[in-house]
Each structure stands twice: as C-alpha cells, then as structure tokens.
Amino acid sequence: MKRREFLKKTAVFISGASVSLSALELVDPKEVLAKNPDLRWGFLVNTYKCVGCGMCVKACKIENEIPWDANVTRTWVERYVITKEGKVLADSPKGARDGFTSKLIDRAAEGKELVPDKEIAQAFFVPKLCNHCTLPACVQVCPVGATYSTKDGVVLVDRKWCIGCGYCIMGCPYGVRFFHPVVHTADKCTFCYHRISKGGNTACAQACPFGARRIGNLRDPNDPVAKAVLTERVGILRDEYGTKPNVYYIGLNKEVH
Amino acid sequence: MKGHVWRPLFVVIGLVAAILVFRMFYVPADFGVHDQGYTFGFHRLGNEQEWKQFPEKYKGTEYCNECHDDKVESISKSGHGIIPCEDCHGAAFNHPEDPEKLTVDRSRALCLRCHSELYMPSSQRNDLPGINPKTHNEGMECSECHNPHNPSLEEM
Numbered sequence: 001m002k003r004r005e006f007l008k009k010t011a012v013f014i015s016g017a018s019v020s021l022s023a024l025e026l027v028d029p030k031e032v033l034a035k036n037p038d039l040r041w042g043f044l045v046n047t048y049k050c051v052g053c054g055m056c057v058k059a060c061k062i063e064n065e066i067p068w069d070a071n072v073t074r075t076w077v078e079r080y081v082i083t084k085e086g087k088v089l090a091d092s093p094k095g096a097r098d099g100f101t102s103k104l105i106d107r108a109a110e111g112k113e114l115v116p117d118k119e120i121a122q123a124f125f126v127p128k129l130c131n132h133c134t135l136p137a138c139v140q141v142c143p144v145g146a147t148y149s150t151k152d153g154v155v156l157v158d159r160k161w162c163i164g165c166g167y168c169i170m171g172c173p174y175g176v177r178f179f180h181p182v183v184h185t186a187d188k189c190t191f192c193y194h195r196i197s198k199g200g201n202t203a204c205a206q207a208c209p210f211g212a213r214r215i216g217n218l219r220d221p222n223d224p225v226a227k228a229v230l231t232e233r234v235g236i237l238r239d240e241y242g243t244k245p246n247v248y249y250i251g252l253n254k255e256v257h
Numbered sequence: 258m259k260g261h262v263w264r265p266l267f268v269v270i271g272l273v274a275a276i277l278v279f280r281m282f283y284v285p286a287d288f289g290v291h292d293q294g295y296t297f298g299f300h301r302l303g304n305e306q307e308w309k310q311f312p313e314k315y316k317g318t319e320y321c322n323e324c325h326d327d328k329v330e331s332i333s334k335s336g337h338g339i340i341p342c343e344d345c346h347g348a349a350f351n352h353p354e355d356p357e358k359l360t361v362d363r364s365r366a367l368c369l370r371c372h373s374e375l376y377m378p379s380s381q382r383n384d385l386p387g388i389n390p391k392t393h394n395e396g397m398e399c400s401e402c403h404n405p406h407n408p409s410l411e412e413m
Contacts, residue, residue: 028294037292047380048379048380048381049381050380050381050382051371051377051380051381051382051385052370052375052377052380052382053370053371054370055344055370059315059343059344059348062314062315062348063313063314063315063348064311098366098370099369099370099371100370100373100375101366101369101370101373101390102373103375103376117376120376120378121378122378122379123375123376123377123378123379123380124377124379124380125377125380125382135297136297139296139297140296140297145288145299145300145301146300147300148291148293148297148298148299148300148304149293149297149298150292150293150305151291151292151293156304156305156308158300158301158304159304159307160301160304160307161300161301161304190308190311193305193308193309193311194308194309194310194311194312194313195313197309198309200313200317201317203314203315206315206317206341207315207341207343207344209339209340209341209344210339210381251379
C-alpha cells in the first residue's frame, strides 16, 4: 500500500467510525407521534386529605378480584409517625385493607409500638399505587413482551402472555407489582383501565369519601388533576430512579419513599 | 466438504426452520411493536381490549340514585353525605338483578376505620370525631345508638 492510499483509507475509516450508531437509527414516525398524544392518564394524591380509612384498598381488592386474605394488594396506605426526636415509624397492616384503627404501630419483628401523642411531631397517611411511569423499568425488563405501556400511558400486564418469571416484580423501584396467587402471573394496578376507558373513575378514587385520590388527563389543561399538577406544589416518589412517575402527591415528606 | 460436516448443519437449519414455523402459528398477528415503541410498546394489542372488558363491580352513587333518589338526596345532606353508598352497602355488581339484595356492613370495625381516635397532626384524620374503641361501649355496634345516615349528635 502506498503512503497516499494509506492516508486516504485511514481518513475514510475514521470518519466512518465516528458516525455514532444512533445517527443511523431509523426514526419511526409512530414512535415520535406517540410521545404527544392528547390523552395521558395521571393521578393525584392529596396526603392531607387522607384519613387512613382504607376504603380505597377494600374497593380495589373487590373491583379487581384480588384475593381478600392473600398478602397482596394493588394499592395500599402507609402510616407515617415522626417523633419529636426525629424517629420515623411507618406501617401498613394488611396494606390498610381494614383501615387504621389502633394507635399501635406495627414494627414487624420488633413487635407493636405505641408512641404517646405528646411525642408525635408529624403523623400522616400516604396512599400508594402504581405510578404508571413514562419510562417504566418493569416493562423494560420483561423478556417476553407481556407487560407494556398503552398509548394513553397505562402500564398493563398481559395475563395470557406472562410467564411469571418475576423480573418486573424485581424491576419496579416502587414495589407495586406482585405475583397473583390465583392467576399465577405478575399483577399490578391498571388505573382501573376498564373503568377509565369508559369515562368512569377508578374504584379507589370513587370509594374515597374525602377526595384524596383523583385520576385525570395530564394533557388536558382544563382537567382538575392536570391543573393541580401544573399549579400546586406536588411531588413524585423516587425521582432519582428516572422512571418519570405519573402519580403526583400533595404534601409529600422527605421521609416518604 | 465431507458429509459429517453438512449433516449437523442441516439439522440446525431444520430446527431453526421448525421454530420459525411454530412461531408463525403461535404468535398472534397483533403481537408486535405498538404506539410506545420497542422498549415499552412491544405487546399483544388485543390485550388492551381484554382489560377494557374486565367487569365493573362498583357502580357509583349516581347508579344508586337512579332508583333510590329519595335516599341519596336526604343522606347527601347529612354529615356522612360525602361517603359513597357502596362503601357501607357493598359493591353493586349487577344489583338489582344479581344480587337482589346488597349485604350492608353494619360492623363496629367499619365505623372505626375513620372514628377510632388517632393523633395524626398532619392529616385530616385529626378533624374527624374519634373515640377510644377500648373505653367507648366496647362490644356494642355503633348503629345501636348512632344513625349512620344522620350522624349528628344533637339529633340522636
């Protein structure tokens, strides 16, 4: 090879190699359009309004046929008690299926603990459910395409396609997925897809007497949930995971994860 | 090339072909990359429809109002008016056909969900009237004295 030829070929090779792989990726117009549809379901939880009655958990279990006594639930309510010394105690007996009726805080292996009223600095309830993330980690890890995100942003599980490997249950940073003891597949909150797609409310939001839970369309500027998300001081859970959750909380504390 | 090289190669090619044929029949036509792209939208499209057809159990107070409008109207004015009917009366399912009668939850445990006194200073729970279940007429049903449809203590 001549020197001139060598230099020419090297120049071609280097310029070719410097083109990044992403530059060669074909842009799918469907994918681009899907990023901005006119419907994107979102959820708003007001932790000040929640009284921990657990009617949402009960309604969810009945509506979605989740076994009553099995230790699994699509939504649950956590109680946080922060003492004046700064100690954080949290519990959720049976996912708050029967509400919170006792002052005793369930500390698992350490037994039940009673915090005297005068030692309590802050105490509140936090309802939890699937965040229907924009970038759901659980969907990404599914090896068979059994869990997916719909056009309107709801993360669902295909019960016929799921092989029950449990990757998604491990992959969810929020721990909202579980193994359904009857269907034998992964299971999770569907935002009551069968209700909201017919113009209805979710079972949990409908059962809440205090309006602590609300579902709405985040793309509609006149939707009360979208308005609250845009104008009020809302927080999301575990922002650092980069999953872009779509459940927003009013009155979120740093102790809540 | 010798036959002992070709033969296993044919077996492999045959196997791959068999798997591809099986896949063609087994994987439904609507399975593939949909709206949310390959990473988040790789699924069987028909499943979305299946979820939409899941049966509803809770029908909402508006549904109760279609027949029991007198009750809904009077109760909604009481202090318990914010509570959806089905929270205590149970999910409607296909009432009035199936079930013909709903099972009402009159238990003390149901009332205690809200009215057991807890000190929750950062929650609306603190604003609800609460009792200590251990000292307030233990063993009695609340509805023996209180009217759940009109909880006003003056009108007891």
